[in-house]
Amino acid sequence: MxxxxxxxxxxxxxxxxxxxxxxxxxxxxxxxxxxxxxxxxxxxxxxxxxxxxxxxxxxPEVTKAVTEQAGRIIHSSTLYLNRPMVELAERVAQLSGIPDARVFFTTSGTEANDTALLLATTYRRSNTVLAMRNSYHGRSFSSVGITGNRGWSPTSLSPLQTMYVHGGVRNRGPFAAMDDDGFVRACVDDLTDLLGHTRPPAALIAEPIQGVGGFTSPPDGLYAAFREVLSERGILWIADEVQTGWGRTGDHFWGWQAHDRNGPPDILTFAKGIGNGMSIGGVVARADIMNCLDSNSISTFGGTQVTMAAGLANLTYLLEHxxxxxxxxxxxxxxxxxxxxxxxxxxxxxxxxxxxxxxxxxxxxxxxxxxxxxxxxxxxxxxxxxxxxxxxxxxxxxxxxxxxxxxxxxxxxxxxxxxxxxxxxxxxx
Missing domain, CATH: 3.90.1150.10 (Aspartate Aminotransferase, domain 1)
Known part of the structure; x- marks a missing residue:
């Protein structure tokens, strides 16, 4: 019962x-x-x-792929060559739009965002991060620390110094009464002013459409305008596509493409839909960013064969239909x-x-x-x-x-x- x-x-x-x-x-x-x-x-x-x-x-296509893969081998860790992981990574890298892309698989969106923060802070040698007000990026210690939504952030302790930027919510806040162009200008001015008072951060992490925040979003082009300010200072842009990726928004395959006049983000994170219920997350980044870590690492469960088989079958179905x-x-x-x-x-x-x-x-x-x-x-x-x-x-x-x-x-x-x-x-x- x-x-x-x-x-x-x-x-x-x-x-x-x-x-x-x-x-x-x-x-x-x-x-x-x-x-x-x-x-x-x-x-x-x-x-x-x-x-x-x-x-x-x-x-049926995903169920069949999972069953067949489980009948061969379910898991071996990333210490061994893994054909389904390589095949899915090739497809994700191509679809991401990021040049010379490298892909690292995790088990969740939380872990994907953790990895993106590790890469950005290591690459930039800074533990300061920009995040959006009303944002949500996961439930781990570091991702909670950058989440800008009080209802999902149970602690103020964090390994990162986080500064919150205007723009994720169009219809509330001090700029809500402006038209779209004025809203974007005001948010860019606010970002520029903020950066004038602090040492350069490692990255801005942002959801193109805020998921847990209630499916709110800025006007198209805001993050491209932000990108111009960030690029002048070498600050990276992490697009959290855990909820917006894989064509869910209809107009675009990725949420960042509504803001794309300056091209793809430096780092893209994904999860949720790609596995159709199987536990898959991941990070895509340029090779120089992905390869900036100077110690060994593995993932015990990220990229495991049975989840990769599900992801391949699911992505194929999504594209073909x-x-x-x-x-x-x-x-x-x-x-x-x-x-x-x-x-x-x-x-x-x-x-x-x-x-x-x-x-x-x-x-x-x-x-x-x-x-x-x-x-x-x-x-x-x-x-x-x-x-x-x-x-x-x-x-x-x-x-x-x-x-x-x-x-x-x-x-x-x-x-x-x-x-x-x-x-x-x-x-x-």
Whole structure:
């Protein structure tokens, strides 16, 4: 029984290990864009294990690749040559857009960002890092230390000195009332002023679209404008693509491409969707940056054969079926459908996003005050209607996060929108 499992969970796992819903849900199996709980209830999945089930649940191509690889060898560590790891690294390096790229595989986005910080601080001989306000980069000691979202940063201790920059949130803060060009200029001026008061940092780390922060983003081109200021001082740009990568935004394969007039980032991190649920993360960097470490290193589980086989099969499926294009088409339809709903719901402050990465920000009607209780209520109501979504945001978790598998159909988008319509309208009852 689920009730018994919840009690056992509480007996042996940390109190801070968050669970969704007043009556927590046990998911037992999935297929396509749907999952089932322990009671046999079917749900349309609009969150994909936190943007991780990128193509589909139980995708036959991935399941077959994992099964076949597991029948040969599951793991050997990076101390031995590993054909699936080399093959996936070749494809990721080519897709990254980074010249003379090198790829290092990890087991998570947290570990990928840790590695990127290690590379940048070593390469630049500086332990100072620039990060964005409202950002999230993982749960390890160093990645928590640069996270700019109070709700996900349990300690102020850090091995790094972090300075936070304006720009990740378009519709809040001191520059919110400006037009896009004015907003970008003000953020660049703020960055330039900040750099005039400190020794040169190692890098700026930034999510092109802030994930845990509620799917917020700056105007296109902001990070290219930042890059001009950073490049003059030799400061690196790390693009955290853990949530935005692999075509989820529809318009681009990588989030950084919305800001690309100065080319790709110096370092790119990825995770989540590439494994379709298998534990894969990684870092891509120019060879001179990746090779700057002067001691030996390995990864016991990063790049293990069975996860690499899954990643190869998943990436092949994504490219051959143009799931980026599907995210653009179906995501565009879903965003417009939700905006039409929002007009009739006073709690909705904004529907934002691109592709199949959509945020719905909720506030107290008639104000800009975040309303986390409303977000929790909609989460529960959507579940009752047969839909799973997420939540986030830098202002007391008041944004709904919608990120279905990229193979979502038009009919499923309409089904999910109808359930969300009902759930949002229930706030006024």
């Amino acid at each position: 689920t009730e018994d499992l919840l009690g056992r969970h509480r007996d042996v796992l940390p109190d801070w290990l968050a669970l969704y819903y007043q009556d927590p849900l046990e998911i037992t199996h999935g297929e396509g864009r749907y999952v089932w709980d322990a009671h046999g209830t079917k749900y349309l999945d609009f969150f994909g294990g936190i943007l991780t089930t990128m193509t589909a649940h139980a995708l 143009d799931l980026q294009g599907n995210a653009r088409r179906v995501g565009g339809l879903l965003i417009e459908r939700l905006r039409a709903v929002a007009v009739r719901v006073p709690h909705v402050r904004e529907v934002r996003g691109r592709g199949l990465m959509i945020g719905v920000e909720l506030t107290t009607p008639g104000t800009d005050r975040a309303d986390p209780d409303a977000a929790s209520a909609v989460l529960e109501a959507a579940r009752a209607g047969g839909l799973l979504i997420g939540k986030g945001g830098g202002h007391n978790t008041s944004a709904l996060r919608i990120a279905p598998p990229l193979s979502l159909t038009v009919a499923e988008a309409e089904e999910g929108a109808a359930i969300l319509d009902h759930a949002l309208r229930s706030l006024d009852q």
